[in-house]
Amino acid sequence: MGVTLTYRFLPDHPPGVPCGELQLQNPLFAILSAVRESGSIGNAAKLLGVSYRHLWGEIKSHEAALGQALLAVNQGQAARLSVFAERLLWAEKRTLARLLPSAEALAAKIDHELLLALQPELRPLAVAASHDLLFGTLRDCARRDANLLLDVDYVGSAAALERLNRGECALAGVHLPLDNPELCQRGSTVHAEIGRHLRLGEHKLIRMAGREQGLMVAPGNPLGVSGIADLIRPDLSFINRQPGSGTRILLDELLRHHQLSHAAIAGYGCEEPTHLSVAASIAAGLADCGIGLRAAAMGFALDFVPLLTEQYFIVCTKSMLESEPMLTVLSALQSVGFQRAAAALPGYSATAAGEVVSLRGVLPWYK
Numbered sequence: 001m002g003v004t005l006t007y008r009f010l011p012d013h014p015p016g017v018p019c020g021e022l023q024l025q026n027p028l029f030a031i032l033s034a035v036r037e038s039g040s041i042g043n044a045a046k047l048l049g050v051s052y053r054h055l056w057g058e059i060k061s062h063e064a065a066l067g068q069a070l071l072a073v074n075q076g077q078a079a080r081l082s083v084f085a086e087r088l089l090w091a092e093k094r095t096l097a098r099l100l101p102s103a104e105a106l107a108a109k110i111d112h113e114l115l116l117a118l119q120p121e122l123r124p125l126a127v128a129a130s131h132d133l134l135f136g137t138l139r140d141c142a143r144r145d146a147n148l149l150l151d152v153d154y155v156g157s158a159a160a161l162e163r164l165n166r167g168e169c170a171l172a173g174v175h176l177p178l179d180n181p182e183l184c185q186r187g188s189t190v191h192a193e194i195g196r197h198l199r200l201g202e203h204k205l206i207r208m209a210g211r212e213q214g215l216m217v218a219p220g221n222p223l224g225v226s227g228i229a230d231l232i233r234p235d236l237s238f239i240n241r242q243p244g245s246g247t248r249i250l251l252d253e254l255l256r257h258h259q260l261s262h263a264a265i266a267g268y269g270c271e272e273p274t275h276l277s278v279a280a281s282i283a284a285g286l287a288d289c290g291i292g293l294r295a296a297a298m299g300f301a302l303d304f305v306p307l308l309t310e311q312y313f314i315v316c317t318k319s320m321l322e323s324e325p326m327l328t329v330l331s332a333l334q335s336v337g338f339q340r341a342a343a344a345l346p347g348y349s350a351t352a353a354g355e356v357v358s359l360r361g362v363l364p365w366y367k
Contacts, residue, residue: 028062031055032070032081032089039078041071090284093300098277102154112151119147125325127152128160129173130246131274132312133295134209134348137341141332148328157246161197164315170325172315173208175246178362179309182257186365189253194246200359200366204321206314207355208333212347213250214306216279216290216297225289225305228254231265238267239278239287247275250310251291276300294347304347321356330354 034044045055063070070085081089096103116122122143129135131154142148150171155163157174164172174194177183184190217225223236231238241248255262262268267287272278275296281287283300297304314333320326332338333354342350360366 029089029092031058032085035079036081041079094277094280094284098273112149115149122147122149123325124149124151126169127171127173128155128163128169130157130160130175132173133345134342135173137338138332141335141338142328145332145335146328148325156244157194158197158244161194161315165197170316170320173312174315175310175312177250177308177310181364183253184364189249189256191365193249195363195365198359202317203315203359204318205357205359205362206316206330207352207357208312208314209342209353210309210311210349212294212306212309213291214294214304216282216292216302216304217288218282219301219303221303223288227305228258228307229260232260236266237288238265239270239272239281239290240268241278241291242271242273247291295345298346
């Protein structure tokens, strides 16, 4: 069995109207999902818009290629996925969730080069940002409204600011738990890892969105997780974000604030690169709990224990603030399309999107 990657051209869609979750698509997984969702091959065929005979032939073809049964069909009972098919489906969901920023960035790079070939008048602007579910919408709005092409590389918050300070990008995207000032005072983990890269008098912060962070748990919260202190329980397995990510930095500061040792957390060293891949791992039963966004939890039908609301900012230099590209970004953040997309994401608020704030005005260590 081998794997190859392909891509498709999609027609334009209005700014802020999602064209669907980014997928490295394979028809097998659409079939498995449809059978699982509908409970029968006939209903799955209707859902997919194909005939029963065609769908049955596709299933048999995939079974021959994989050497495993995909359906567990018992006489008189509705079709259901085999144990192997369930494992396969969850493996695909976890892989796609884990690769989302990389796949999104790769698609954006291909899109970037093709768009420049088709529209030489487009103005590219380099961006380094911690991955966020709204950034693709921002890119769409800026391109359609003003021919500004945001060339985004997804990295951690600290790495994004390092690139900005080295002059390798014009904008950086970071997130900070400013609604909980005790978590980002001078000397905190947040200050040490992220704050030290923000330069008073040189950088400006532009609000993009508030987003809710918390603990993602299985549906129904069977272990009764209620807060950060539960992470050291011996009956609970945890799955973490990677070092350098803003969410990992936030977790470490929460542990320090509550005087909890990461050594006591079963699974602290098990890492995933995205909110969605953490959620997918929990949904697949590979861990009991993980930290991440409410939107990621809802996307995998998980329960969510809220911890705090953090602020996602775009950072630019003071000299950049009045430039035409930056004014385009501000306009895109305040657009109806961007606001509509934010409102569709659970746990997100973009009511103050586009507001420019000073470091001294919002960062606890400067007050």
